[in-house]
Amino acid sequence: MRICFVSPTYFALESFIGGGERYAEELSQATSELADVKLVTFGSRPQRQRVTSTYERVILRSWTSDKMTPFSPYLFRELRGAEVVHCFQYYTLPTFLAAWWGHRIGAKVFVTDLGGGGWTPGYHIDQSRWITAHLPLSRYAAQNLPGRQRPAHVIYGGVDLERYTMRATLKHDGSVVFLGRILPHKGVHFLIDGLPEGVRAHVIGPAADSGYLARLRKLAAGKEVHFHHGLDDSQVIEILHRAMTIVHPTPVDENGSAGVHELLGLAVLEAMACGCVPIVSRAASLPELVDSENSGVLVEPNRPADIQAALRSLRDNPATWSEMSRGARDRACSFTWDRAAQAVLAMALANCAS
Numbered sequence: 001m002r003i004c005f006v007s008p009t010y011f012a013l014e015s016f017i018g019g020g021e022r023y024a025e026e027l028s029q030a031t032s033e034l035a036d037v038k039l040v041t042f043g044s045r046p047q048r049q050r051v052t053s054t055y056e057r058v059i060l061r062s063w064t065s066d067k068m069t070p071f072s073p074y075l076f077r078e079l080r081g082a083e084v085v086h087c088f089q090y091y092t093l094p095t096f097l098a099a100w101w102g103h104r105i106g107a108k109v110f111v112t113d114l115g116g117g118g119w120t121p122g123y124h125i126d127q128s129r130w131i132t133a134h135l136p137l138s139r140y141a142a143q144n145l146p147g148r149q150r151p152a153h154v155i156y157g158g159v160d161l162e163r164y165t166m167r168a169t170l171k172h173d174g175s176v177v178f179l180g181r182i183l184p185h186k187g188v189h190f191l192i193d194g195l196p197e198g199v200r201a202h203v204i205g206p207a208a209d210s211g212y213l214a215r216l217r218k219l220a221a222g223k224e225v226h227f228h229h230g231l232d233d234s235q236v237i238e239i240l241h242r243a244m245t246i247v248h249p250t251p252v253d254e255n256g257s258a259g260v261h262e263l264l265g266l267a268v269l270e271a272m273a274c275g276c277v278p279i280v281s282r283a284a285s286l287p288e289l290v291d292s293e294n295s296g297v298l299v300e301p302n303r304p305a306d307i308q309a310a311l312r313s314l315r316d317n318p319a320t321w322s323e324m325s326r327g328a329r330d331r332a333c334s335f336t337w338d339r340a341a342q343a344v345l346a347m348a349l350a351n352c353a354s
Contacts, residue, residue, distance in 0.1 A: 001035040001348060004082035004107075006098040008070050008089055008118065010041040010059065013230075015067065017206050018181055019266040020114030023137070023157045024088045027344065029055060030158070030337035034345045040078045042070030042094065068118030069093050076101050084348045086110045086135070090146050091117035096127050103130035108351045110135050110344075112155070113146070115260040132351050135344070137264035138285035153347055156288075157264050158337035164237060164273035166329045170322050172244040174315060175200040177276065179236065179246060179267040181208045182216070182227075185259075187249035187281065187301070192219045194249075194304030196311055200224040202239055204231060237274060244321065245314055246271035250281040252301045258284035265289055269335050272296070272328035277321060279310045289335070295327035 005028045011021035028039040032055035040058045047059040058078055062070035071093055079085060085102030087095040090113040102109040112135045121127075128147025135155045136142040142152050176195065180186050182205050195201055201220075207213040207229055217227070228239075240246070250262045262284035269289060272278055278296035280286040290296035297314070299306040314321045 001084065001345065001352075002082050003031060003035050003037050003084040003086060003344075003348060004079055004098075004102075005031075005037065005039045006075070006079075006085065006087045006094050007039065007041045008092045008094050009067055010039075010043065013206075015041075015043060019157075019264065020088065020116060022266060023112075023114065023264070026158070026160070026337050027340055028057075030341035031344050033338075034341055035348075038078065038082070040075065042067075042072060066118060068116060069120070071097075079105065079107070082107050083352055084108050084110065086112070086344065088112050089114050089116055091120050091122050093118065093120045096120045096122045096125075099127050099130040108132045108348060110347065112137060113141065113260075113263070115141075115263050133347065135347065138288050140285040140288065141263040153343070155340050155343045155347075156335055157266050157269070158335045158340050159266070159269045159273045159332050161273055161333060161336060163233060164240075164270045164332075166273070167241040167275045167325075170275070170325060172321070172325075173200075173242045175202060175239075175243045176311060177201070177239060177243045177246045177271065178203045178205070178248070179240075179271060180205045180248070182206065182213055183208050184212050185251065185261040187251040188216055189219055190249040190251065190302065190304050191247045191307060192216060192223065192225060194307035194311070195223055195225070196308050196315075198224075199311060199315070200226070202226050202228060202243070204228045204236060204239065206230070240271050240274040240276050243271075243276050245277045245279050245311065247307060247311075248278065248280040248286060249299075249307060250283045250286060250301060252281070252283050258301075262286060269332050273332035275325040275329050277314060277324045277328055279307060279314075289331070291327070291331055295324060295331035297324075 007024040038056045042062040043059045046061040049057045060072035133151040281301035283301045292298045
């Protein structure tokens, strides 16, 4: 089985550091254990890397400067021979072109939307006519799929359990972690606003919005909030192994919707694998990841007081925290990249046989 994954961006500082980019790269690599896989993406410099005998990673030099609207005519060459074309991000130019060309060469075309987008004819031409099925990240992501009706099968992301190991001892230092891109739709301001006195917080991730970061620093005045940018996985894991909890305070609008944000909380799963108890908003995909009262705490979105109450409860009840820490690890173990890859291959085989 020859599968070509197509993503407009990739997981690196010069591209994007985000859950969507990590999802594409991790899923591609895991699927290469089961099939012949090529990941095609775009950047400012071309690169071709044969990672393993069944996994090739190709960065095409984009002819545009817009990272979310990359283009290279060599995309069509890279799709040659693919039996399956799996695109990430529905509303991007690479997906439009890869779906059209994949359909034309007789490949089965699947799309996993990651919530972002750029300029594409797909806003005016219904590209779903070329798509075999949608593979959304979560049930939440499956609620409003674009284009004409097509089959949809949820394939959750996973966590590398060998990298994100359970903490050596069942204890914590009382600290709180936020992990992800520092943007308003992540709701970090609600965490800082609700942080109890004397509790240390680590805000970890790239500062994608300098104005928002300045707002957070002002809000954090007088509190023990540490901002970390550019940490590698090992440094992040070291903090997660000590922390009491990860807080993911995804906000909602006046209609109670998180929109296309947080279609899957990979950072939450990674923290849970380390025994970090999650406190997350009852919004977007997060209730699908956290089994309330067993592996974490669900709070109402946009309410710092609820975050504060949950943090105090975990801090003041060590037995409850220990039970939830073990539950968080157990829950994370049900989300693996191997399972995601097996689901992708099953979909490919079922549709190629039909």
